[in-house]
Amino acid sequence: MLRLLLVDEQRMFVEALGQCLSTAPDLWVAGSADPFEQELADKIAAARPDVVTVDLVSCGTEASEVLRRLNEACPAAGIVVLASGPGRELAVEAARAGALAWVPKERGVADLVTVIRGVSRGEGWYPPELLGTVLRSLRRQDTGSGGRSGPLESLSSRERDVLAGMVEGKRSRQIAEELFVSVQTVRTHTRSILDKLDVHSQIEAVMLVRSGEGTRDQT
Structure with a gap:
C-alpha cells in the first residue's frame, strides 16, 4: 500500500x-x-x-x-x-x-x-512539451558547474544495461523482461545508479548520458 x-x-x-x-x-x-x-x-x-x-x-x-x-x-x-x-x-x-x-x-x-x-x-x-526545456536547463547547469569526471565509470555492467533502458524511455517492467531479472532488481539497480551518479531522478540520469559525458565512456 x-x-x-x-x-x-x-x-x-x-x-x-x-x-x-x-x-x-x-x-x-x-x-x-x-x-x-x-x-x-x-x-x-x-x-x-x-x-x-x-x-x-x-x-x-x-x-x-x-x-x-x-x-x-x-x-x-x-x-x-x-x-x-x-x-x-x-x-x-x-x-x-x-x-x-x-x-x-x-x-x-x-x-x-x-x-x-x-x-x-x-x-x-x-x-x-516541458521535458526538452527541463533537460536543456539541467544540462546547462551541469556544464556550468564543470560537469562530472567519468560518471559511468562507477556503474556495474548490469547497471549500465538498466541505464541504457532508461535512456530509451523504457519502464522498469520492460527493462526487467529484456534483462531476464525481476522488477525489484531493476528498481534496486535504479536506486544505485542515482546514488552513484549523484542525481535525484531518472530524468537527470538520462540527461547526463545524453549530454555526451557518459556515452563517450561506453565507446
Missing part, C-alpha cells in the same frame, strides 16, 4: 483529490498539509509518505522554500508536482530540486495515479 501526503493550501481541492485517490486499491492518503503551516514537518513525520503531491503554483515565490522543506522532512519520498499552468521556469526549478514528476491538473486522476505508482518505483515523468 502506497502512503500519500497531499500538500496544498486549497482545502476543498485536497479533500476532493483525497477522495478520488482513495478509490485506488493500492493507494492510501495518509495525511494532508498546508505548504506554509508550521507543523508541516510534524505532519510529514506522522504520515511517513512514499509519495508527496504538491501544488507549487499556489506557493508563488515560496516554491523553492516549500520544496526544500519537503526534501528535508522526507528525503526518501518521491515528489509529484501538481501544476495548474504550463510554468516552464517552475518545472525546471522543481526538477533541479529533485521532483520526480510534473502533472498538469487537467490530466485527470487516472493519469495521476499512474504517475504516482511510477514515482514510487523511482520513475520520473514530465510532460513532453
